[in-house]
Amino acid sequence: MQVMKRSRFSAVLYIGVALLIGAALALAWAATATAPATSGSPSALVTVYKTPQCGCCTAWVDYMRDEGFDVEAHDVGQQELNAIKQEAGLQRKLASCHTAFVEGYVVEGHVPAEDVRRLLADRPEVDGIAVPGMPIGSPGMEMGNRRDAYEVFTFANGEKMDAFASHNQ
Numbered sequence: 001m002q003v004m005k006r007s008r009f010s011a012v013l014y015i016g017v018a019l020l021i022g023a024a025l026a027l028a029w030a031a032t033a034t035a036p037a038t039s040g041s042p043s044a045l046v047t048v049y050k051t052p053q054c055g056c057c058t059a060w061v062d063y064m065r066d067e068g069f070d071v072e073a074h075d076v077g078q079q080e081l082n083a084i085k086q087e088a089g090l091q092r093k094l095a096s097c098h099t100a101f102v103e104g105y106v107v108e109g110h111v112p113a114e115d116v117r118r119l120l121a122d123r124p125e126v127d128g129i130a131v132p133g134m135p136i137g138s139p140g141m142e143m144g145n146r147r148d149a150y151e152v153f154t155f156a157n158g159e160k161m162d163a164f165a166s167h168n169q
Helices: 002-033 055-066 078-087 113-122
Strands: 045-050 070-075 099-102 105-108 128-130 150-156 159-167
Touching (some): 045 055, 045 078, 099 113, 113 159
Parallel strands (some): 045 070, 105 128
Antiparallel strands (some): 045 099, 099 105
């Protein structure tokens, strides 16, 4: 009889421990399931200025949101957008169709989210990064299977500095 009581006690103890472990795992999973897709860090606010007619700009905004960033998009006229670019120190050779700001950096054009994450993690002494023009296959510029090679450049004082990343090479 003593052996039977001990066996029941052991079984109840094992079941209780298993339930506690299961609950802890469920709580841990729920916490990570709702976290943004920015490598475990809180999502950064990306403020984007674009013209309302630009579909690829809207596609880039959606892409950045899908990548876990908080995005605040502002539709402005072309003259206002040009003034924003000029105030940010962008020269024409670096320009694209939209300009964004994140944590003190300028992000010009169709920059991949992975490059924005790297910029925020590495914190280089630059004004920002840019994808000049509108290369096919960059985020927001998808056109089927076509993927043009392009580079993301760092810049400071409006001048292109170095290649920050290469894509579709």
